[in-house]
Amino acid sequence: MKLPMHEMSLAESILQVVEETARSSAADQVRAVRLEIGALSHVERDSLRFCFDAVTRGTLADGARLEIDATPGRAWCMPCSESVELSRLGDACPRCGSYQLQVTQGEEMRVKDIEVA
Amino acid sequence: MCTTCGCGQGETKIEGAAHEHEHRHADGSVHRHAHGHDDHGHVHHHGDVHRDEAPVSGHAHGHEHEHEHEHEHVMPDGTVVRHAHVHDGLAMHGDHLHYGAGPAYSHAPGLSQSRMVQIEQDILGRNDRHARFNREFLAERGIFAVNLVSSPGSGKTTLLTESIARLQPATEVCVIEGDQQTTNDADRIRATGARALQINTGKGCHLDASMIERALERLQPATDSVLFIENVGNLVCPAAFDLGEACKVVVLSVTEGEDKPLKYPDMFRAARLMLLNKVDLLPYLNFDLQRCIDYARRVNPSIEVMPVSATKGDGIDQWISWLRLQAITARNTRKRVAARSSPVAAE
Numbered sequence: 001m002k003l004p005m006h007e008m009s010l011a012e013s014i015l016q017v018v019e020e021t022a023r024s025s026a027a028d029q030v031r032a033v034r035l036e037i038g039a040l041s042h043v044e045r046d047s048l049r050f051c052f053d054a055v056t057r058g059t060l061a062d063g064a065r066l067e068i069d070a071t072p073g074r075a076w077c078m079p080c081s082e083s084v085e086l087s088r089l090g091d092a093c094p095r096c097g098s099y100q101l102q103v104t105q106g107e108e109m110r111v112k113d114i115e116v117a
Numbered sequence: 118m119c120t121t122c123g124c125g126q127g128e129t130k131i132e133g134a135a136h137e138h139e140h141r142h143a144d145g146s147v148h149r150h151a152h153g154h155d156d157h158g159h160v161h162h163h164g165d166v167h168r169d170e171a172p173v174s175g176h177a178h179g180h181e182h183e184h185e186h187e188h189e190h191v192m193p194d195g196t197v198v199r200h201a202h203v204h205d206g207l208a209m210h211g212d213h214l215h216y217g218a219g220p221a222y223s224h225a226p227g228l229s230q231s232r233m234v235q236i237e238q239d240i241l242g243r244n245d246r247h248a249r250f251n252r253e254f255l256a257e258r259g260i261f262a263v264n265l266v267s268s269p270g271s272g273k274t275t276l277l278t279e280s281i282a283r284l285q286p287a288t289e290v291c292v293i294e295g296d297q298q299t300t301n302d303a304d305r306i307r308a309t310g311a312r313a314l315q316i317n318t319g320k321g322c323h324l325d326a327s328m329i330e331r332a333l334e335r336l337q338p339a340t341d342s343v344l345f346i347e348n349v350g351n352l353v354c355p356a357a358f359d360l361g362e363a364c365k366v367v368v369l370s371v372t373e374g375e376d377k378p379l380k381y382p383d384m385f386r387a388a389r390l391m392l393l394n395k396v397d398l399l400p401y402l403n404f405d406l407q408r409c410i411d412y413a414r415r416v417n418p419s420i421e422v423m424p425v426s427a428t429k430g431d432g433i434d435q436w437i438s439w440l441r442l443q444a445i446t447a448r449n450t451r452k453r454v455a456a457r458s459s460p461v462a463a464e
Contacts, residue, residue, distance in 0.1 A: 006323055006354030013240050025234050035240070042357040042383045089382035090416045099415040103386075109240040109357075117231040 011051035027116030030061040040073040040106035073106030132315035247326035251361025259451030267368035269350030276427040289342035323354035356383040364389035375409035382416040397426040
């Protein structure tokens with residue numbers, strides 16, 4: 001696991017959002033949490049899973065399944081004038097090799113929905 | 118809060134302030150209060166049995182019953198943790214509901230119908246709300262706030278003391294110092310005559326917007342001043358946290374590897390300006406300045422770059438001019454906005 005872990009802060013933020021939603025919908029238990037995490041976002045997934053399990057202990061979301069939907073990275077390539085795939089920040093355009101790229105997708109860090117009981 | 122990495126908000130200390138923290142209640146309300154002592158924490162050890170000590174004096178609850186459960190969690194790394202809970206029967210529906218069990222460990226499947234609740238919220242939404250508040254606070258006062266980020270030992274604090282010496286007295290400067298421990302950096306800043314506030318993040322690896330909000334309340338920077346926020350030395354975590362600053366400036370010293378922008382792309386992408394510090398040492402190093410700049414522009418084509426030496430003075434004029442220009446822009450924006458809402462109050 002990679003240290004340091006801002007994933008702990010992220011996990012705490014996820015828990016806050018989840019708890020608020022669970023309470024306002026009068027749920028007793030959160031069974032699953034689905035996130036959307038972009039491929040280019042600041043998240044180490046294994047760390048996030050570990051931290052999520054740690055911060056949810058003893059909460060409504062204790063034992064909840066964490067599902068992570070990965071959004072692929074995309075960028076606008078200036079020389080190509082086209083949207084291209086980008087798997088990592090710092091990679092070149094897969095078509096022309098240029099680094100003149102503007103990221104358009106893949107930095108998302110969102111809680112999409114939860115399954116409650 | 119977390120006993121694993123300790124990266125919890127409960128350990129944050131703002132210098133000179135009694136320890137303060139938040140409680141969230143079941144109804145969603147939040148209250149803050151202060152403590153006089155440092156070493157507290159609400160640690161729930163896995164395996165503890167929590168018993169709700171609700172007062173039951175005098176009147177009897179018809180359906181008060183407690184169940185003790187023991188069950189297992191399987192951690193992602195394969196460790197199995199067994200622990201026990203006590204839940205009292207005051208749970209909302211009087212059902213036998215078990216908070217600690219996910220679907221895979223359900224003792225009584227089918228007791229309640231599960232349903233999906235849409236959320237669609239940014240994970241850092243709360244931080245971003247605090248950041249927006251800070252940004253407005255700063256804009257109303259014409260304060261230019263810069264968030265300085267780097268790895269430890271890049272020379273941030275020396276750069277800061279040099280910058281403050283050059284900016285003062287024409288421009289008022291104050292500093293929010295983020296460090297895990299010690300007030301050494303704030304002490305160095307205060308030696309320049311500038312006001313400084315130290316935030317110790319404990320084991321936390323970055324500053325967040327609510328820490329800055331509280332620091333701004335205490336510091337009350339002057340109108341049209343410059344505020345430096347020296348983040349915790351770390352090229353990873355601070356990239357994700359908007360503090361409400363005008364921009365991030367990343368400091369990379371040439372004694373580090375020239376490939377740092379590729380290794381830590383998030384940070385170099387989040388920064389508007391890269392200061393390449395300690396360039397006076399270049400003759401003694403194998404550091405390809407141009408290659409480093411190329412790498413930074415791979416992850417952030419629009420990043421500005423300035424080679425500087427905080428100790429020898431190279432490039433410092435350019436950096437100070439850049440800061441002055443940003444400060445003037447912040448001041449003019451404040452005046453323009455003020456003039457629009459109340460023409461008399463603008464000056």
